[in-house]
């Protein structure tokens with residue numbers, strides 16, 4: 001391997017994220033429990049979220065709009081303003097959550113920074129991700145922060161051009177096989193999957209990955225032994 005740049009996903013790779021969304025989804029379903037079963041509410045919300053992704057992108061703001069749309073749909077437009085207000089509060093509470101770094105993150109960044117250029121490659125709301133990075137205190141480890149609207153091959157290629165490196169000089173570390181691993185492998189980069197214990201349904205893939213440039217780690221500290 002001739003790695004020059006190591007890119008890290010942020011949410012659920014550097015810090016906790018998905019549990020806050022999961023908790024909010026539970027509160028939303030509780031709020032709407034008079035209309036549909038928990039299972040059907042979850043399914044309806046996910047369907048609306050995915051349909052809205054091309055319009056709103058990833059992150060809290062789109063999630064809030066999708067919860068409001070779901071509430072309107074399942075209540076057949078009879079939902080009260082109080083419920084809408086509660087949904088807005090739930091969204092603001094997510095934005096206000098503390099940043100909880102995952103175990104080993106600082107040690108990994110401190111060690112790798114001595115030898116590699118480190119970058120963050122994340123999707124989500126621009127303002128929210130900037131705020132989280134600032135709150136995390138990790139900003140000084142990174143040479144560059146890339147906030148992408150979608151983690152697809154074209155955007156990873158754009159990142160390579162920006163960093164002025166070849167695909168085989170990039171290693172991506174992340175918790176999502178769909179967003180952090182597959183597109184990087186397909187453009188010729190290296191990728192290490194560090195799973196998080198919960199993954200949003202939209203990020204899940206069913207098949208296993210066979211690729212000589214792919215490795216799976218149990219935790220982020222193991223990345224140090226793979227280089």
Ligand SMILES: [Mg+2]
Pocket residue numbers: 009010011012013174175176
């Ligand atoms: Mg992630």
